[in-house]
Amino acid sequence: MTTDELDPLIHVPTRLKIVATLAALPDGDTLSFTRLQDMIGLTPGNLIIHLRKLEDADYISSEKTRNGAVSITTVALTGHGRTALGTYTQALRDLLGGL
Amino acid sequence: MNHTPDTTTADNGGNFDPQQAAALLDQATVQARRRFSPGPPLLWVYRAAFVLVVFGGYWRSVRGHDPYSAPPGGLVAVIFALVAINIVWSVWALKRAGAGVSGPAQRKRQAWIGVMLVAWVAAYAVTAPLYHASASHPVWALYPASAPLMIVGLVGAATSAARRDWLTAGITLAIALIAAVAGFGGPAGAWLIMGIGLSAVCLGAAAFKVWQQHRSVVRP
Numbered sequence: 001m002t003t004d005e006l007d008p009l010i011h012v013p014t015r016l017k018i019v020a021t022l023a024a025l026p027d028g029d030t031l032s033f034t035r036l037q038d039m040i041g042l043t044p045g046n047l048i049i050h051l052r053k054l055e056d057a058d059y060i061s062s063e064k065t066r067n068g069a070v071s072i073t074t075v076a077l078t079g080h081g082r083t084a085l086g087t088y089t090q091a092l093r094d095l096l097g098g099l
Numbered sequence: 100m101n102h103t104p105d106t107t108t109a110d111n112g113g114n115f116d117p118q119q120a121a122a123l124l125d126q127a128t129v130q131a132r133r134r135f136s137p138g139p140p141l142l143w144v145y146r147a148a149f150v151l152v153v154f155g156g157y158w159r160s161v162r163g164h165d166p167y168s169a170p171p172g173g174l175v176a177v178i179f180a181l182v183a184i185n186i187v188w189s190v191w192a193l194k195r196a197g198a199g200v201s202g203p204a205q206r207k208r209q210a211w212i213g214v215m216l217v218a219w220v221a222a223y224a225v226t227a228p229l230y231h232a233s234a235s236h237p238v239w240a241l242y243p244a245s246a247p248l249m250i251v252g253l254v255g256a257a258t259s260a261a262r263r264d265w266l267t268a269g270i271t272l273a274i275a276l277i278a279a280v281a282g283f284g285g286p287a288g289a290w291l292i293m294g295i296g297l298s299a300v301c302l303g304a305a306a307f308k309v310w311q312q313h314r315s316v317v318r319p
Binding site for chain 2: 003006011012013016017020021023024025026027028029030031032034035036039074076089092093095096
């Protein structure tokens with residue numbers, strides 16, 4: 001097995017942190033954009049770029065709700081994203097075991 | 100998402116080797132687990148000391164006093180202070196863990212907290228009429244020591260198992276079992292058994308939380 005076989009969408013430091021953070025939540029729970037930004041330590045613009053890539057692959061879902069004048073964006077790992085992270089983690093194990 | 104992107108410095112995985120990825124995955128997971136945890140290990144260590152002081156203090160005030168009247172004022176003041184710290188710390192930890200998090204698990208947790216608050220109030224409310232009815236020494240000494248926590252523990256275990264929170268179910272079931280055993284310790288011994296038993300459970304919970312938060316995702 002080679003590193004080329006690692007999911008290129010997850011095998012990027014920032015996106016790996018995003019996916020690992022969202023995976024720590026119970027299935028079905030969502031995290032606000034601001035809390036995720038605080039935990040990952042990125043600018044809003046950079047975070048959005050990575051979230052879009054993950055959302056395009058159906059690894060995460062996002063929802064925007066309005067609470068009066070305030071709009072809140074929440075993100076969650078999808079079942080597909082959770083499976084992808086599991087596959088990625090297993091691939092890492094296999095790679096590290098073979099090194 | 101309609102935020103306006105500022106700088107476009109999205110990194111790529113070009114020089115990201117598997118060891119680095121494994122270390123980052125573990126680090127991010129540990130950090131997330133710690134920040135989403137409503138019961139940090141240090142809070143459980145505090146609770147271990149707290150129950151030892153409260154139940155140990157009562158044991159010292161009860162033993163050799165028949166009929167038993169009331170705990171000394173100093174002990175009551177210390178208990179109130181320790182309870183207040185426990186409540187403030189617990190609420191702070193809950194709020195910090197749940198900030199920005201929503202969904203079914205959060206709603207279930209909030210409902211569970213409501214049920215447990217009712218169970219706590221109901222279980223301890225019975226001690227007031229007992230006091231006013233001049234209950235006998237064994238009843239008055241035993242009831243506050245073990246019975247309320249047996250009730251609270253059983254309610255906690257059943258409701259936690261229903262929402263598949265096995266750690267909390269284990270902790271609350273252990274509390275109920277210790278309370279049941281303490282009942283056989285007699286009016287004074289019940290307090291001592293509760294103090295030592297609950298302190299051990301809290302330390303066990305703290306140790307389990309540390310292990311749970313720090314266990315590797317990549318290396319089983």
